[in-house]
Amino acid sequence: MLNYDIVIIGGGPAGLAAAVSAKRSGVESILVLERDKELGGILNQCIHNGFGLHTFKEELTGPEYAGRFIDQLKDEKIEYKLNTMVMDIAPSKVVTAMNREEGMFEIQAKAIILAMGCRERSRGALNIPGYRPAGIYSAGTAQRLVNMEGYMPGREVVILGSGDIGLIMARRMTLEGAKVKVVAELMPYSGGLKRNIVQCLDDYGIPLKLSHTVVDIEGKERVEAITIAEVGPDRRPVPGTEERYTCDTLLLSCGLIPENELSRSLNVEMSPVTSGPLVNECLETNVEGVFACGNVLHVHDLVDFVSEEASAAGKHAAEYVLNGAKHKESNAKDIPIVATEGARYTVPKTINPDRMDEKHTVRFRVGDVYKNCYVSVYLNDQRIIHRKRPVVAPGEMEEVVLKKEELAAFSDLSQITVKIEEA
Amino acid sequence: METRELICIGCPMGCPLKVEMDNGEVVSVTGNTCKRGDVYARKEVTNPTRIVTSSVIVEGGSLAAVSVKTKEDIPKGKIFDIMKQLKGVKVQAPVHIGDVILSDVAGTGVDIIATKNVL
Numbered sequence: 001m002l003n004y005d006i007v008i009i010g011g012g013p014a015g016l017a018a019a020v021s022a023k024r025s026g027v028e029s030i031l032v033l034e035r036d037k038e039l040g041g042i043l044n045q046c047i048h049n050g051f052g053l054h055t056f057k058e059e060l061t062g063p064e065y066a067g068r069f070i071d072q073l074k075d076e077k078i079e080y081k082l083n084t085m086v087m088d089i090a091p092s093k094v095v096t097a098m099n100r101e102e103g104m105f106e107i108q109a110k111a112i113i114l115a116m117g118c119r120e121r122s123r124g125a126l127n128i129p130g131y132r133p134a135g136i137y138s139a140g141t142a143q144r145l146v147n148m149e150g151y152m153p154g155r156e157v158v159i160l161g162s163g164d165i166g167l168i169m170a171r172r173m174t175l176e177g178a179k180v181k182v183v184a185e186l187m188p189y190s191g192g193l194k195r196n197i198v199q200c201l202d203d204y205g206i207p208l209k210l211s212h213t214v215v216d217i218e219g220k221e222r223v224e225a226i227t228i229a230e231v232g233p234d235r236r237p238v239p240g241t242e243e244r245y246t247c248d249t250l251l252l253s254c255g256l257i258p259e260n261e262l263s264r265s266l267n268v269e270m271s272p273v274t275s276g277p278l279v280n281e282c283l284e285t286n287v288e289g290v291f292a293c294g295n296v297l298h299v300h301d302l303v304d305f306v307s308e309e310a311s312a313a314g315k316h317a318a319e320y321v322l323n324g325a326k327h328k329e330s331n332a333k334d335i336p337i338v339a340t341e342g343a344r345y346t347v348p349k350t351i352n353p354d355r356m357d358e359k360h361t362v363r364f365r366v367g368d369v370y371k372n373c374y375v376s377v378y379l380n381d382q383r384i385i386h387r388k389r390p391v392v393a394p395g396e397m398e399e400v401v402l403k404k405e406e407l408a409a410f411s412d413l414s415q416i417t418v419k420i421e422e423a
Numbered sequence: 424m425e426t427r428e429l430i431c432i433g434c435p436m437g438c439p440l441k442v443e444m445d446n447g448e449v450v451s452v453t454g455n456t457c458k459r460g461d462v463y464a465r466k467e468v469t470n471p472t473r474i475v476t477s478s479v480i481v482e483g484g485s486l487a488a489v490s491v492k493t494k495e496d497i498p499k500g501k502i503f504d505i506m507k508q509l510k511g512v513k514v515q516a517p518v519h520i521g522d523v524i525l526s527d528v529a530g531t532g533v534d535i536i537a538t539k540n541v542l
Contacts, residue, residue: 037485047490047538049474053433053459061476063490063539067520147478150488175477175506194430194437199473203499390439 002107004079005029005321006314007095009086009262010115012041013303014294014310016069018113021314023076027321031107032073032080033097039073039080040066041117043303045144048168050195054304065303089266093289111289111317114263114277115310118256118295120165126254128160130217133224139165139253143172152176154249158226159183160214162190162197164301164395166253171200173251180204181245184212184228186235189369191255191395193301214250215242223248256299266290273345274298280334281351281360282316283309288325291317298347298363301397305363309347330354335413342366342373342420343398351416353407360402362418369393370420375400378417379410392420424450429467433459440464472496475505476538479524484516484541491524492538497531504529517542 005027008015011034019032038044043051046062053059056068073080084099095107120138137145137153143165145151155178159166162185170180183201188211190197201208209228215237216227230241258276260268268277269286276297277285284291293313294306332354337346346364370392377385377400385400392398400418407413424445431438436456442464443450452464466472474496478488497505505528514524518541525535 044539047478047492048476049492050432059433059474061490061492061538064520067540147490148486148488150478150480175475175502177506194439195432198430198437199432203473396437 001094002031002105003029004031004107005110006031006113006317007093007107007109007111008032008113008115009089009095010034010041010117010294010296011036011039011080011082012115012117012294013043013066013069013306014117014296014313015041015113015115016066016073017307017310018115018291018293018314018317019078019080020069020072020076021311022113022318023078023314025315025318025322027318030078032078033084033086033095034080034082035085037083039070039082042140045140045147046168047147048172051303054302055307062303069307086262089262089290091266091287110321111291113310113313113317114260114268114285114290114292114296115294115313116259116262116296118258118299120252121255121257123252126160126252128214128217130214131220133217133219133222135219135223135248136217136250136252139163139169139251142169142249142251146172146176152178153251154178154223154247156181156247157249157251158214158228158245158247159251159253160228161185161252161254162192162208162210163253163255164192164196166251167192167196167200169251169253170206171204174204174206178249180206181247182206182228183208184214185210186213186231186254187211187394189393189395191253193395213237217250223250226250256295258296258299260296263292263296268292271298271345271349274347276347278349279347281348281356282319283313283348284316284320288328289317289320291320298345298365301395305397328355332408335407335416337362337416337418339364340417340419342368342370342392343418344394346418351402351407353404353410353413356402356404356407358404360404361399362402363397363399364418365397366392366394366420370422372423374421374423376419376421377402378419379407379413380415382410386421388423427468429464431455431460431463433457433463442468444468471499473499473502475502477506477509479509479512479514481514481516481518481541484518486539486541489514489518489524489541490538491535493528493531494534494536497528497533501529501531505531505535509535
């Protein structure tokens with residue numbers, strides 16, 4: 001059996017940043033396991049720009065951003081295995097993996113960092129009626145085909161879902177000569193970032209139809225037409241509002257789901273809201289020495305925040321390896337953070353006022369669009385943050401910063417509450 | 424006095440910007456959280472520009488395509504001229520981040536550079 005202090009599952013943006021940070025925190029023995037043939041994860045197919053403004057103070061494309069972290073990993077001489085699929089993680093921290101050269105093998109780790117990322121919601125999970133012809137792709141599959149493999153999946157396109165990848169692909173397919181006829185979104189608001197609606201749809205005159213969904217797919221061999229209809233407040237199609245678009249391709253951009261099969265078999269406690277693990281402020285799960293970061297924890301909008309989160313996970317995993325259970329010693333108890341009234345969840349789920357850094361950023365998402373509202377934080381019943389926001393939306397992650405001195409000074413603190421308050 | 428409302432595309436924060444204009448001259452920009460927002464707003468109402476990203480075929484490498492971008496932003500009206508010029512471009516591996524793929528694309532004075540290493 002192989003032995004490493006820290007094994008990191010996934011060599012995308014989260015795994016790379018976690019590895020570099022763990023090494024710089026003093027752990028020598030680190031192994032990154034990646035199932036693709038190269039490091040960098042989803043960034044390799046995200047060839048558009050806008051990455052890295054927070055991390056590198058310049059605007060990079062996805063492959064360039066990944067390249068910076070891959071260089072850091074190589075400079076730190078961190079070991080990694082490509083084309084390697086992790087099959088199982090046992091509670092004893094034995095990782096079972098396989099690849100073509102070594103077959104099936106086991107690795108004993110002292111700490112594990114979960115950085116497996118997420119995957120796209122598929123047609124099967126969406127219950128779209130109609131035939132099952134060729135020409136239906138997830139937006140991410142189309143993105144990989146166009147940007148990395150040099151194929152165009154189609155010429156006349158309808159997109160269902162206004163997630164960021166769908167918006168980015170609306171522009172990308174247009175630039176490559178396709179006609180993107182419409183983007184339909186079930187919800188009354190977009191699931192993507194505002195900037196992507198501006199520079200991917202508005203710039204090219206592509207219509208976005210909110211509160212619309214696909215009600216029929218025609219074509220036996222290949223997609224021939226898509227029918228969309230308006231939906232009512234119950235999100236069911238309204239009869240008589242159908243519009244038919246002839247096309248050869250349907251792209252689906254209907255949400256991302258953290259990929260946690262391995263976490264579940266490890267008995268990691270999961271959040272029903274994020275479909276990711278529940279973690280404390282060290283990004284440690286309920287299984288001691290198992291940490292999580294990036295999109296496997298909760299789906300992010302910005303890779304910069306993934307890198308930041310993953311660096312913290314790497315640092316804490318290193319502390320665990322160097323200090324054992326002592327890394328958890330604290331003069332205070334873990335305080336639960338409750339998300340309510342508009343806030344859907346928070347990462348982390350608990351925070352320890354003694355163990356935390358001077359400041360800790362808590363990230364969360366809201367469940368609906370709220371205008372002229374306040375993001376509020378309460379310690380027990382006392383409001384300590386009341387920040388005015390012109391608009392908050394489910395497609396854009398929110399944050400609040402908690403200060404150690406404020407938490408430590410509050411006697412009998414039993415609960416922190418994050419909520420949206422309307423003006 | 425004329426007011427234009429924009430959404431900043433400088434980074435994924437997407438700040439809502441308000442630009443006060445007088446006879447085509449920018450008087451003030453508000454709503455931005457950083458300097459990029461101010462620069463973007465002034466440009467967007469007078470001479471809008473974009474970075475163009477795409478990919479071109481690469482031969483003899485580990486991947487079939489290499490991602491590329493305009494080294495600097497280019498006038499918005501030139502996007503499709505650039506895409507036309509990129510059609511059919513083929514390069515030989517190895518390609519490194521920053522390698523010039525096409526110089527002075529579509530008469531913009533801006534180079535197309537690689538954004539990925541393909542060995």
